[in-house]
Amino acid sequence: MSEPARHSGLTAFGRTGRTGRVVKRLAALAAGSAVLLSAAPPALAAAPGRTGFAEASADYPASVAIDTVTPTVAGQNDPITITGRVVNAGGGELKSAHAAVRVPLGGKSLRTRSDIALVASRNNPSTQDGSDLQSPQAALGDIGAGQSRPFTLQVTPADLTISKAGVYELAVDVWGGTADNERMHALGIARTFLPYNAEPTSRATQVATLWPLTHTPELVAQTMPDNDQMPVLRDDGLAAELAPEGRLYKLVTIGSTLPGLTWVVDPDLLDTVYAMTKPYRVQKPGTAGESAKEENTVAGTGKDVATAWLAKLRQAVAASGSEVVSLPYADPDIASIAHNGADLNGMDTTLRKAGTAGQVTAEGRLSVDVRPDVAWPYQGALDQQIAATARTAGDTLVLVDGTSMPEPGSLPYTPNSARSIGNGQTAVVADHTVSEPFQGDLSTQQAQTAATQRFLAETKMITEQRPQDQRNLLVMPPRGLTVGTATALAAALGAAQKGAWINQVKLDAVATAAPDPDANSSVPGPADYPNELRGSEVSGSALGDVMGMQTRLDQLMRILTQPQRVRGPFSAAMVRSMSTGWRDKASAGNAYRAGVQEYLDNLISAVKVPAKSVITLPGDNGTLLVSVKNDLNQAVGNLQLRLTSGQLNRLDVVGLPETVVLDATTSRTLRFPAKAQSNGPVQMTAQLWTTGPDPQPYGKAVSFTVEVTSVTQGVLYVIGGGVVLILLAAARFYLQRKKRSVDPDDSDPEADADTESGSDARSRAGSETDVDSGSHTAGDAGSDTTADAVPGPVDAPGTEADSDPESAADAEDRVAGDEKVGH
Incomplete structure (x- = not known):
């Protein structure tokens, strides 16, 4: 049976909606462990692995956890120290319990990556785990319900009958009696992996590791109404992350110790930190859409820590062998855009401008050359729509998680990460099983140890599959890399580098490696995109609202005498509204978008x-x-x-x-x-x-x-006066004719003339008065x-x-x- 290149015992990352149910079952079985177990082959997927505390059962009430393995890679005659804890998760007392290390079955190493997945899939104690060492054993005594006991065991490779280089199962189990069964029997077990490196590997695998420095957007569109346009942040939480005990500070500290690291930076974060190196203001709660004023903002507190962090980062990225990848400005959610907003008017232009602005900003703030043509869809999930949108944005390199492009089961080795996907684009596919242990927050020592040992086992096995061929891998931690996870990843990389089976290189080295002709280069269709991830996307209506702001903003720019005071902050805020950083903070993203919309409304309505x-x-x-x-x-x-x-x-x-x-x-x-x-x-x-x-x-x-x-009162007076004159004239004419008809010989033309002229004069005088009175x-x-x-x-x-x-x-x-x- 051939060895599959990657092991996808879980259905490929949510394509049938099954992943969420599997994760829930794993969480129930892990009982507090933060370790994400790598998937097993299909036939083995039903049995989750026990790399940490496991849920107890009536038959196996002891939950066993391995906290540390020192050294993480064993050498000839090296003593191996194992520490851990045992918790009685049952209802009764465990009697005369002890912990012991099991000798691998037949002293044999694991031969394939499928064997590693098989060990990780086991739950209860099994004869496949080998047999207990009689010495040393750690006496635990009686353990009451809910109580825990620590243990420390030290063995040598000879104790474990290990003699050849390879990857071995390392199991610790607990034996004792219970109230129902007082005879000594297995009560629980924990498993991990131990690479044994008696002789160096002939050719090390080249491993590129992404080291993300991202943060949810903090700068808002508002600036203070002064000549300097003092920046305004939505809150001051970033200052704590930049402080010596903060996440971003420690990420830079840890990353600076790793050679050949690929820093993946959101330029908006650099802009925000740079803004914080000078006086800045922070919005008071509930004022997101208001114009910034003294009364609705407070002074920011992060000036000193921002200045120190930016200087520290510049020194770290300038180290020889490092590479800086500049994400598009504000890290727009390319998957959400591809699925819900690719056809929106102006979106293509916005994405291209974000890429250009990202490069200019990163190079300006860090004083180093950066690579700007890299697309990193959320969690590395890729489909044809996302690839097309990335191509439109000018991205020639796409970072992909292996669940999106799984290798065929018939491939007996792990191929190189790079492969051509057409249209001038190259996908660099991260091995999912290698990267998966570092996806969560490894906040406990036990979780960090489990992830480290799994990483070492997988990478050593990959190198030994075809030791004569140069291999290339990509390790992809999440954007929100935590301190605990970064610590474990750095420890794993350092141990593998020291063991000489990997060599840490930049992304460019892996991306330009010759593609394996047998590797999967088929980009899945939109129907194969994980259902869980679709649920967290920025909606089409929200993206439409964001892009609709551009037309209104352009109209505002037409009337301003100083449009530059508004154009830059608002254009940046629009891209921030579509940031990938809102994926796991949906309510905060909605509030940010609403604040930008409200502020634009206020600006427009101010005139x-x-x-x-x-x-x-x-x-x-x-x-x-x-x-x-x-x-x-x-x-x-x-x-x-x-x-x-x-x-x-x-x-x-x-x-x-x-x-x-x-x-x-x-x-x-x-x-x-x-x-x-x-x-x-x-x-x-x-x-x-x-x-x-x-x-x-x-x-x-x-x-x-x-x-x-x-209206028309004066006119009516004039008309009325004219009518009166006509009526008077008619009456006078009638009376005169009547008089003449009665006494035609007594007419007096002079008298008539006098009478007529007097009447006319009196009528005209009356009309003028009426007009005047009607003014x-x-x-x-x-x-x-x-x-x-x-x-x-x-x-x-x-x-x-x-x-x-x-x-x-x-x-x-x-x-x-x-x-x-x-x-």
Whole structure:
């Protein structure tokens, strides 16, 4: 039977949804162990391994854990010290218990990686584990329920009948009696692995190890409203990680001891730390969408630790043999984008810009050359959509976990990591079984030992599969590498390097190695992407909202006189909104995105037409006063205000739209001549528009009502006077004719003429009075301080109206908001 290159006893990383159930079973059996067991071949997957405390059973009530193995790699005649603990997890007392090391069955080494997986899959004591050494034994005495006992055992390779180089099972079991069975019998067992390195390997395997320095985004779009644009962070938790006892500080310290390390850095983290080396502010809780001010922020505390950490990192990455991979700026979640947002307008451009910005930032902050064309999808899970999105972003190298591209079971060795996947891209596939023990937080000594010994066993076996051929491996820990896990990984790499079966190299060395023609180079389809990982993706609606901000941001840029104060911080915040760092912090990611959206809304709405109430226009002609307000801390222009009537046949605005130019935190009143045709309410709309070749509405339209009063009264008086004159003339003509018909000989033309001229004069005098009495008067414009109506002259002879619109305008100009927007 051939030896499979990788052992995928668990269904390939969630492709059927089974992984979550398997993990839960392992957790139940591990009883507090943080070690992730490597998968076994399919036939063996049902039995989880016991590399730490295991869940007790009625037959095996003792949980055994191996805390340390010293040395981790045994040499000829080296004494081997094993320490650990035994916990009575049963309900009764364990009587006269003792711990002992088992001699490997037949003193034989494990021959294949499948053998290693088989040992890891065992649970209860078995004859396959060999037999107990009679000496030494660690007496534990009686152990009450829930009690624990430590043990220390020291043996030599000769005690274990080990004589040839290879990988051996190292098992410690506990024997004793119970209340139900007082005779001595096996009560529990723990297993690990012991490489024996009597002679050096002919050709060491080249191993590239990723050393990620990432963090969830901290910088926000806001800056303080001063000339220096002091940066603002969402919280000050990063300062603790940069301190000497913090995670990021220790990662740099540990990494600086490893030769040939590949640092994988998020440039946004470097930018944030650099910002912290100067005075900065931190948002108070609940103010994520507000403009930054003294009252809603506090002073940051991380200046000294940020300065020291950045200097330490620069020294570490400059060491000979190191390589720096620059992730795209803010580490955008390429898997979420590929599945939910690849077709969004502007996404391709955003990804390419993030890659360029990442390179420029990393090289500038670290003063070293970086490799910018590397895509690292979340947890290394790859499918065809992700590969295509990475290619669009300009990434030629993709870091992949082995569960996405498993090797065929017929392959009797572990192939090199690099393989071509077409379209000019190379996948560097991390061996899942080698990397898996370092995926969790190895916070206990026992967990670190289990991971270290498994790593040493796997890498030594890989090297011995084809010792005449140069081998190349990639080790991929998680982005959020913890201190405990980093400590264990560094110890494992150091021990294997000292044992001379691996040689630590940069990523470039592994990526450029000749691909193995028998290795799997097929990229899975989208249907094979792990279901568990889809559940934590940034949704399509969230990505759509983020990309939708760009159009609104571009519109804001058109009116600002200093757009650079907003463009850079906001563009960076948009990419941070899509960061992979939010994968395991979904609520924090949602809050960050909501804060960016709210802040942009506040900036846009800071330039506005204030809301209006009903105003009165007391005449046929008048002037409507409308104010525009700028609450930003910079001047705005390239705007005009358009005032439109909902009923042009009743009230129309005369003239062109008014140009708007406003200094920071000021307001201005604009005047619009209006002509009314009839009385009553008319709906008016005030809307700001951008100017230029493609004018667009800016902000929200403001509607208000103009109440038109006293229209056409003077005209009616004139018409009424004319009608009266006609009626009087008709009556006089009728009376004269009647008189002549009664006494035609008594007519007196002179008298008639005198009478007519007097009547006409009296009629004309009465008409002029009526017109004068009907002239308009200035009325109360109402209580609205942001709009007014100033009456104009009536279109009738002899009428006139005086007004003083300047006083209302001056009052408007004095209205200024107290709130200042951060930009």
